[in-house]
Amino acid sequence: MDQLSGGEALIRALHDEGVDIIFGYPGGAVLHIYDAIFNQDKIEHILVRHEQAATHAADGYARGTGKPGVVLVTSGPGATNAITGIATAYMDSIPMVVISGQVESRLIGSDGFQETDMVGVSRPVVKHSFMVQNAADIPLIVKKAFHIASTGRPGPVVIDLPKDVTDPKVKFDYAYPVDIKMRSYAVPAKGHSGQIKKAVDVLMAAKRPMIYAGGGVIQGEGAQMLTELTRELGFPITNTLMGLGAYPASDKQFVGMLGMHGTYEANMSMHYCDALLAIGVRFDDRVTNSDVTKFCPDATILHVDIDPASISKTVSADVPIVGSVISVLEEMLAQVKASKQKVDEKSLKVWWDQIAQWREKDSLGVTPSEDGITIKPQEVIQAVHAITEGDAYVSSDVGQHQMFAAQYYGFDKPRRWINSGGLGTMGFGFPAAMGIQFAFPDAISVCVTGEGSFQMNLQELATCMQYQLPIKIICLNNRALGMVKQWQDMQYGGRHSHSTYAESLPDFIKLAESYGHVGIRIENKSELNAKLEEAFALKDRLVFVDVLVDPEEHVYPMAIKGGAMKDMILSKSERT
Amino acid sequence: MRHIISVLMENEPGALSRVVGLFSQRNYNIDSLTVAPTEDQSLSRLTLTTTGDERRIEQITKHLNKLVDVVKLVDLTEGAHIERELMLIKVKATGAQRAEVTRTTEIFRGQVVDLTNSVFSIQLTGTSDKLDAFITALGESIVLEVARTGVSGISRGEKVLTL
Numbered sequence: 056m057d058q059l060s061g062g063e064a065l066i067r068a069l070h071d072e073g074v075d076i077i078f079g080y081p082g083g084a085v086l087h088i089y090d091a092i093f094n095q096d097k098i099e100h101i102l103v104r105h106e107q108a109a110t111h112a113a114d115g116y117a118r119g120t121g122k123p124g125v126v127l128v129t130s131g132p133g134a135t136n137a138i139t140g141i142a143t144a145y146m147d148s149i150p151m152v153v154i155s156g157q158v159e160s161r162l163i164g165s166d167g168f169q170e171t172d173m174v175g176v177s178r179p180v181v182k183h184s185f186m187v188q189n190a191a192d193i194p195l196i197v198k199k200a201f202h203i204a205s206t207g208r209p210g211p212v213v214i215d216l217p218k219d220v221t222d223p224k225v226k227f228d229y230a231y232p233v234d235i236k237m238r239s240y241a242v243p244a245k246g247h248s249g250q251i252k253k254a255v256d257v258l259m260a261a262k263r264p265m266i267y268a269g270g271g272v273i274q275g276e277g278a279q280m281l282t283e284l285t286r287e288l289g290f291p292i293t294n295t296l297m298g299l300g301a302y303p304a305s306d307k308q309f310v311g312m313l314g315m316h317g318t319y320e321a322n323m324s325m326h327y328c329d330a331l332l333a334i335g336v337r338f339d340d341r342v343t344n345s346d347v348t349k350f351c352p353d354a355t356i357l358h359v360d361i362d363p364a365s366i367s368k369t370v371s372a373d374v375p376i377v378g379s380v381i382s383v384l385e386e387m388l389a390q391v392k393a394s395k396q397k398v399d400e401k402s403l404k405v406w407w408d409q410i411a412q413w414r415e416k417d418s419l420g421v422t423p424s425e426d427g428i429t430i431k432p433q434e435v436i437q438a439v440h441a442i443t444e445g446d447a448y449v450s451s452d453v454g455q456h457q458m459f460a461a462q463y464y465g466f467d468k469p470r471r472w473i474n475s476g477g478l479g480t481m482g483f484g485f486p487a488a489m490g491i492q493f494a495f496p497d498a499i500s501v502c503v504t505g506e507g508s509f510q511m512n513l514q515e516l517a518t519c520m521q522y523q524l525p526i527k528i529i530c531l532n533n534r535a536l537g538m539v540k541q542w543q544d545m546q547y548g549g550r551h552s553h554s555t556y557a558e559s560l561p562d563f564i565k566l567a568e569s570y571g572h573v574g575i576r577i578e579n580k581s582e583l584n585a586k587l588e589e590a591f592a593l594k595d596r597l598v599f600v601d602v603l604v605d606p607e608e609h610v611y612p613m614a615i616k617g618g619a620m621k622d623m624i625l626s627k628s629e630r631t
Numbered sequence: 632m633r634h635i636i637s638v639l640m641e642n643e644p645g646a647l648s649r650v651v652g653l654f655s656q657r658n659y660n661i662d663s664l665t666v667a668p669t670e671d672q673s674l675s676r677l678t679l680t681t682t683g684d685e686r687r688i689e690q691i692t693k694h695l696n697k698l699v700d701v702v703k704l705v706d707l708t709e710g711a712h713i714e715r716e717l718m719l720i721k722v723k724a725t726g727a728q729r730a731e732v733t734r735t736t737e738i739f740r741g742q743v744v745d746l747t748n749s750v751f752s753i754q755l756t757g758t759s760d761k762l763d764a765f766i767t768a769l770g771e772s773i774v775l776e777v778a779r780t781g782v783s784g785i786s787r788g789e790k791v792l793t794l
């Protein structure tokens with residue numbers, strides 16, 4: 056048995072847990088830990104330039120791989136800087152373990168230098184947290200933290216480590232627990248067969264069925280099973296913003312994303328369906344359109360989720376099924392195949408004919424600019440899709456560009472669309488793209504951003520230089536906080552209160568170059584394809600592509616506030 | 632409706648703040664709360680009263696159950712149960728009022744636990760309603776101070792809340 060200090064034990068435990076990369080930033084309270092990192096070569100530590108970026112990078116890594124992302128920050132400001140990233144992960148149920156330094160035990164509560172009650176500050180945005188009191192507890196706490204973060208409905212876990220607990224002079228016998236049992240934490244097992252049977256009966260009797268699948272399917276590794284079940288049933292399917300890629304976007308049964316900026320056909324199918332199979336979703340207000348009493352008025356609602364508290368939280372489920380998505384889907388598929396009653400093909404045909412009519416509206420049709428020069432933001436995403444052959448990892452920030460990326464990239468695989476759906480954190484996209492690039496060095500990691508969001512974490516250009524990350528940043532530069540401006544156009548008489556700043560934007564090309572990267576500006580539609588190709592051809596360089604897009608463009612369709620899902624604004628001049 | 636929820640949870644630092652934090656975070660109200668270690672020192676039993684419709688109470692119990700420190704819980708109001716609250720109350724009484732206070736205390740089966748020339752300290756146990764009624768019977772004008780423990784409860788019959 057090895058004699059280790061707390062700092063050494065922490066790093067060893069991470070390694071024993073299968074961690075190979077951590078994202079962090081040093082400071083006084085974690086110096087013992089950094090010394091332990093220096094003395095080993097099993098775990099790679101990535102030095103970011105801001106703790107928020109460490110959390111988003113770890114988050115991106117987790118979203119891409121399914122493994123928990125790991126973050127190491129110092130006490131006080133290091134810890135509080137991490138909060139936005141922890142909250143982002145929490146809202147989207149992303150597994151993450153955040154290790155924060157803390158002042159020495161004897162100083163806790165004394166308002167010591169760089170002291171913050173991290174367990175308290177983070178409490179509403181973590182799945183659980185630990186304050187370590189003895190070095191010898193470190194292996195067990197690390198084991199528990201990873202278990203909690205990555206099982207059930209995943210989420211971030213904080214481990215707060217007082218400096219004295221990592222003291223290199225205090226050693227103990229290190230052993231990493233093989234497995235863990237916690238009497239107070241049980242992971243829901245398989246779904247109830249009887250409930251699944253009830254759901255299957257409803258699906259078989261349905262005349263206008265609809266499948267609504269979200270991020271839970273991706274987190275629960277259920278995409279393949281969902282695809283099999285959906286094909287077996289022949290039903291239309293929509294994905295949430297968080298669920299894009301859970302079902303292949305290019306498949307004919309896919310009706311597009313739903314919700315506030317969902318397609319006309321997806322929202323109409325939702326509104327008029329008579330049976331709704333909801334899987335790994337939480338009936339978010341960006342989907343239901345605020346007034347839940349108008350939501351799916353004719354539908355029997357079947358809700359599958361691993362988190363019982365998610366069921367009937369906003370919309371009452373007629374058939375609740377608590378269980379891991381993959382196990383429920385598996386059993387559902389088996390029951391569907393074995394069912395004596397078959398899908399009502401005749402009604403289904405009528406339903407698909409109706410959907411085909413809705414599709415004809417072509418709600419995502421792009422009208423090119425009249426002058427033939429101005430670039431529409433949608434055209435940029437379409438071009439990026441073509442050049443990357445739909446096979447890139449695409450992270451995004453928050454705003455119009457995010458919605459355009461979601462609507463026009465067409466994700467065919469899970470874990471390819473990396474975005475902050477729940478918290479909507481500007482500044483997420485770029486560091487998340489770093490996490491992706493670390494996880495998949497040979498993949499194409501694209502960050503679709505806006506000139507507003509990018510400025511919230513642009514310091515990471517330095518990290519990308521240090522680690523030679525060849526990320527492709529596609530900035531849909533509309534010289535404005537576009538989404539804010541869109542709302543002001545639509546609801547505030549066009550009064551652009553603090554949403555424009557064209558005169559004070561940096562020269563992003565020079566900015567990228569000053570960090571040693573490549574910058575390419577695209578202003579004319581005629582050069583869009585060629586210059587994008589040029590950017591993607593620079594395989595080993597980070598390229599910042601500053602695309603000046605039409606600042607007047609709005610994201611459509613858009614849900615009409617207070618309406619039902621069928622109520623949408625389709626363009627500047629058309630409503631449903 | 633008023634519900635009494637009893638929770639067995641790990642007797643660990645931070646556990647209580649997670650429960651209380653959950654209520655404020657999700658805009659649920661807590662009317663009363665009592666907590667103490669059980670015969671098994673590694674567990675605490677927390678009992679709280681809250682109000683809400685069925686749906687809200689269901690969300691409350693689900694979210695409580697989700698807390699990693701919570702081992703088990705029961706909504707006592709779902710079945711036959713016994714609830715008790717203890718109150719210490721200090722009242723000012725002189726002259727003829729003294730006999731009146733003593734009599735009211737007897738009727739409510741309270742005990743006078745401390746006495747001076749003009750001040751009674753009385754202990755009373757019962758349901759929250761009974762404690763409320765006692766205060767009303769004494770007359771609020773003579774009440775100097777009230778300390779109530781909050782509701783504690785247990786199921787009737789065979790049903791137990793243990794591991």
Ligand SMILES: Cc1ncc(C[n+]2csc(CCOP(=O)(O)OP(=O)(O)O)c2C)c(N)n1
Pocket residue numbers: 452453454455456457479480481482504505506507508509531533535536537538539
């Ligand atoms: C940290 C943070 N602050 C504020 C907001 C509110 N917000 C949502 S979209 C948006 C504008 C984003 O501008 P930009 O990144 O340029 O994207 P665009 O909408 O122009 O494509 C703002 C300010 C947010 N989502 N996150």
Ligand SMILES: [Mg+2]
Pocket residue numbers: 454505506507531532533534535536537
């Ligand atoms: Mg912008």
